[in-house]
Amino acid sequence: GQCKNVTEARKLLSNLNLVKIDFSAKLHLSPLHWLIADKSGEAIVVESTAEGLNVYDNPVGVLTNNPEFPKQLLNLSNYQSISPAYPENTLIPEVKLSTYxxxxxxxxxxxxxxxxxxxxxxxxxxxxxxxxxxEIENITDYFHNLHAVEQQKGLDQVAPGQFEYTIYSDGINLTTGTFYYSTYDNNQINAVKLEEDKLEQTELLQYPLQSKQTINFQN
Known part of the structure; x- marks a missing residue:
């Protein structure tokens, strides 16, 4: 809330120290990773490790959990040949290979x-x-991007009978302040608009989470 862009965030981060103190006895520290971006598209990653607080340029605009961000970027080199297009036959160019x-x-x-x-x-x-x-086209594509890597129930076991899954997906239009989200139980894209006339008020505004599936019955 103190910065208007990534440049200002970098300056504050240079004097930031994270302390190793649990929030409470029931809520322990977690190895979090942060992505900070602005309207220009510039993005950085912030990671706290045993060596200290690290700030990295993020040329790909994507962040996930461990391993640490430099290792994630290095791993991309293993997939440089991946393409949406059909690959050229460089294995045996003189032989026409069948496709299926x-x-x-x-x-x-x-x-x-x-x-x-x-x-x-x-x-x-x-x-x-x-x-x-x-806006609608971009938001639609954005959520398709997120859903490409969402975790479905029953696929990522963390304990006997317990599974990790994507509880919600969200995104914000940094120009209008509109917050978009969908939940695991409601695929519909929901939106909360930033209302300029309510920015100065002191009361907390709350909007109920839309977690019940919405189906458009056509008959």
């Missing part, structure tokens, strides 16, 4: 629920996402 499916350019794109696989897939998805001509 589309999408061979992305055949070796990782699809696991682990953070490293999801990082690679989201970088690929974001890099090739179309640029819409309207």
């Amino acid at each position: 499916s589309r999408g061979f350019g992305s055949r070796f794109l990782p699809g696991g629920m682990d953070s490293e696989s999801r990082f690679v897939k989201e970088v690929f998805t974001k890099a090739h996402a179309p640029k819409g001509k309207s």
Whole structure:
């Protein structure tokens, strides 16, 4: 809330120290990673490690959990040949190989629920996402990008009978302040608009979370 852009955030981060103190006895510290971005598209990653607080340029505009961000970027080099286009036959160019499916350019794109696989897939998805001509088009594409790496129930076991899953997905229009979100139980994109006339008030505004599925029955 003290910065209007990434440049100002960098200056504050240079004097920031995180302390190793649990929030409470029931809420312990968690190894969090932060992505800070502004309207220009510039983005940085902030990670606190044993060596201290690290701030990295983020050229891909994507962030996930461990490993640390430099290792995530290095891992991308393993997938430089991934493409939306059909690959050229460089294995045996003189032999015409038969095909049986589309999408061979992305055949070796990782699809696991682990953070490293999801990082690679989201970088690929974001890099090739179309640029819409309207707010609705861009928001629709944005949520398709997020859903490409969401975790469904039953696929990522964290304990016997317990599974991690994507509780919600969200995004903000940094120009209008409009907050968009969907939940696991409600695929509909919901929006809360920033109302200029209410910015100066002192009372907290609350909007109920739309977590009940909405289906458009056509008959």
